[in-house]
Amino acid sequence: MINLKGELLDANVYILEKGDSCIIIDSGASVEKVKASLNGKKPIAIFLTHGHFDHSIHCNDYAKAFNCKIYASEKIPMTLGDSVAIYSPDHSTIDDLSNFEYLKDGQLLKVGDFDVQCIAAPGHSICCMCYLIDGDLFAGDVLFDKGIGRTDLKNSDKTAMLTTLKKLEKQDFQNVFSGHGEKSNHDIQMKNIALFKRFLSR
Ligand SMILES: [Zn+2]
Numbered sequence: 001m002i003n004l005k006g007e008l009l010d011a012n013v014y015i016l017e018k019g020d021s022c023i024i025i026d027s028g029a030s031v032e033k034v035k036a037s038l039n040g041k042k043p044i045a046i047f048l049t050h051g052h053f054d055h056s057i058h059c060n061d062y063a064k065a066f067n068c069k070i071y072a073s074e075k076i077p078m079t080l081g082d083s084v085a086i087y088s089p090d091h092s093t094i095d096d097l098s099n100f101e102y103l104k105d106g107q108l109l110k111v112g113d114f115d116v117q118c119i120a121a122p123g124h125s126i127c128c129m130c131y132l133i134d135g136d137l138f139a140g141d142v143l144f145d146k147g148i149g150r151t152d153l154k155n156s157d158k159t160a161m162l163t164t165l166k167k168l169e170k171q172d173f174q175n176v177f178s179g180h181g182e183k184s185n186h187d188i189q190m191k192n193i194a195l196f197k198r199f200l201s202r
Pocket of ligand 1 (some may be wrong): 124
């Protein structure tokens with residue numbers, strides 16, 4: 001797996017490879033930076049963990065450059081056209097949704113040789129979607145190596161985050177790759193979730 005850093009807030013971009021194909025999770029890094037990291041692998045899909053600009057900014061550039069679809073929560077159209085909801089620093093929005101395919105909670109998606117389990121995870125934003133791929137959880141801004149995503153933003157919901165944490169703690173996963181910061185794992189996240197369940201329950 002290749003881990004690139006995006007230009008805004010060091011948001012993580014993950015490139016997962018199988019055979020001569022790859023999928024890209026989040027789009028904070030420039031398309032040039034992604035192209036330089038592909039080692040001849042062909043991107044076959046882009047997944048967004050949520051609509052915040054540090055994760056979504058280059059998604060249409062990737063879709064055009066690599067001629068592939070952008071997969072994201074069915075709730076993401078509620079946010080992409082709203083510069084406040086996606087926290088774009090220059091007040092821009094993402095209005096071209098023609099490359100998007102929308103995902104539902106629990107959906108199992110097969111893209112090439114990749115099997116992707118979609119886990120809707122509202123709380124940080126209404127459109128958060130976690131992806132479980134080969135036992136690894138791509139958690140976006142829901143779970144971090146130290147902490148959880150903010151719930152004081154537009155389209156955040158503390159109660160929904162609590163429900164999401166209870167849902168994620170029942171999932172079977174090993175490594176956790178977050179939208180910012182470092183890799184963590186199941187043990188770290190069980191402690192993290194237990195702590196933040198108590199905070200959010202107050
Ligand atoms: Zn976010």
